Structures are given as C-alpha cells and as structure tokens.
Amino acid sequence: MSLLLAAAETGQSASPDMWASVLHGLSILRNIAVIICLASGLFFVLAGTFGVLRLPDFFTRLHAAGMTDTLGAELIMLGLIIQDGFTLLSLKLLLVSFFLLMTSPTATHAVANAAYQAGLKPLIGRYKAPSPTDIKEEA
Amino acid sequence: MDDFMSYINLGTAFFLLVSMAMMLGRLLLGPTLYDRLLAVNSFGTKTVLFLCVFCFVIGRPDGVDIALLYALMNFIATIAVLKFFRYRALDVSLAESHISKANAESEGA
Numbered sequence: 172m173s174l175l176l177a178a179a180e181t182g183q184s185a186s187p188d189m190w191a192s193v194l195h196g197l198s199i200l201r202n203i204a205v206i207i208c209l210a211s212g213l214f215f216v217l218a219g220t221f222g223v224l225r226l227p228d229f230f231t232r233l234h235a236a237g238m239t240d241t242l243g244a245e246l247i248m249l250g251l252i253i254q255d256g257f258t259l260l261s262l263k264l265l266l267v268s269f270f271l272l273m274t275s276p277t278a279t280h281a282v283a284n285a286a287y288q289a290g291l292k293p294l295i296g297r298y299k300a301p302s303p304t305d306i307k308e309e310a
Numbered sequence: 311m312d313d314f315m316s317y318i319n320l321g322t323a324f325f326l327l328v329s330m331a332m333m334l335g336r337l338l339l340g341p342t343l344y345d346r347l348l349a350v351n352s353f354g355t356k357t358v359l360f361l362c363v364f365c366f367v368i369g370r371p372d373g374v375d376i377a378l379l380y381a382l383m384n385f386i387a388t389i390a391v392l393k394f395f396r397y398r399a400l401d402v403s404l405a406e407s408h409i410s411k412a413n414a415e416s417e418g419a
Binding site: 202205206209212213216217219220221223224229232233236240243244247248251254255260263264266267270271274275277278279281282285286288289291 | 326335336381
C-alpha cells in the first residue's frame with residue numbers, strides 16, 4: 172500500500188510489483204475478515220450447543236438452539252462466501268444461507284407451537300439448579 | 311497463507327463435529343419427544359454447515375449442492391415428524407384436521 176502511495180506522490184505509474192503487493196495486502200485483509208466471521212459463528216454454534224445440553228427446561232433449550240443456530244449459521248456462511256469471492260460456489264452458499272435463514276426460525280416456531288399445543292408447560296418461577304445434596308437425598 | 315486458511319477451515323470443521331456430537335447427547339438424554347426433535351433439527355443445521363466447510367477443506371465444491379438439498383430436507387422432515395406426532399397420521403391434510411378438531415370441540419361443548 173505504501174509503495175503505491177509513494178508512486179502516486181512522485182507521479183510514477185505503478186509497476187506490476189506494486190500492484191502485486193497491494194493485492195497481497197488485500198488478501199490478508201480478506202483472510203482476517205474470514206477468520207473473524209468463522210470464529211464468531213463457531214462461538215455462537217458452540218454456545219447454543221452448550222445451552223441445549225445445560226438449560227433446565229424444553230422452552231429454554233429451544234430458545235438457546237433456535238437463536239444461536241440462525242446467527243451462527245449465517246456467520247459461518249458469510250465467512251465461506253468472503254473466502255471464495257465472486258464465484259458460482261458463492262452463489263450456491265448464498266442460496267444455502269438464505270434457505271437456512273428462512274427455515275430455521277420457522278422450524279423453531281413449529282416445534283415450540285407443537286409442544287405448547289400438546290400441553291408441555293414451561294418452567295415458571297425461579298429455577299434452582301439441583302445441588303449434590305439434593306441428588307443424595309433423592310437416592 | 312493458503313495453508314494457514316486451510317487450517318482455519320479444518321479447525322472450524324472439527325469444532326462443528328464436536329458440536330454435533332454434543333447435540334447427540336441431548337438427542338439420547340432428552341426427556342420429551344420435543345427435546346429430541348429439537349436436537350435432530352439442530353443437528354441437521356450443523357450438518358449443512360459442516361458439509362459446506364468440508365467442501366473448502368478438501369477443495370471440491372460438489373458438497374454444497376448436497377448441503378442445499380439437506381437444508382430443505384431437514385426442514386420438511388421436522389415438519390413431517392411434528393405433524394405425525396400431532397395427528398398420528400401423515401395422510402391427513404392440515405385443513406381437514408383443523409375442521410375435524412373444531413367439530414370434536416363443538417360436540418364436546
């Protein structure tokens with residue numbers, strides 16, 4: 172980048188070497204964007220998985236899975252699209268992410284509605300996690 | 311630099327696999343039917359993501375088509391299983407089932 176600026180100041184035309192260094196700088200920027208997208212997407216996906224495993228009630232688990240899956244999936248797809256550039260593969264990835272964006276909240280809503288209609292009551296009130304002594308008393 | 315990015319992709323694929331394995335835990339533990347259904351749905355979404363990332367890892371773009379198909383199949387399978395466990399049959403149209411349910415409620419009242 173600095174080479175290009177120096178060339179502009181001195182009025183010289185940029186040589187192929189300078190353009191190559193500019194392209195290299197841009198590819199580093201692109202890789203940083205990809206890493207940020209993939210890492211934050213993975214964070215959301217893993218957080219949702221931990222929520223589904225650890226939360227006490229069906230509706231809280233649904234909340235964890237439904238929201239984080241949508242955002243995490245979109246972020247990972249965005250990372251892959253940035254990584255590939257303007258190609259046919261990017262168009263297909265965009266299509267996949269569009270379908271995920273449409274179907275994932277719809278499926279979450281359908282599962283929640285079906286569970287509520289079937290009479291599954293949400294856990295209401297302050298939840299106290301079971302301590303080891305409680306489990307001993309039950310046994 | 312390309313080597314480095316392929317390691318990033320490989321790590322993403324690995325952690326997606328870890329996440330899928332943990333989701334299988336909820337599928338086996340889940341106290342109710344809906345917990346298991348939620349786990350299957352989430353597992354399917356993660357499968358789509360894993361297929362897309364794995365295409366980049368092995369450098370062949372064919373798997374994205376399969377991922378597209380899997381995203382649609384996953385949604386339809388979830389809806390079909392939900393409908394089956396609500397009406398105990400798959401050949402009932404949703405409009406008819408609503409009418410018969412309304413009739414049953416008015417007869418009961």
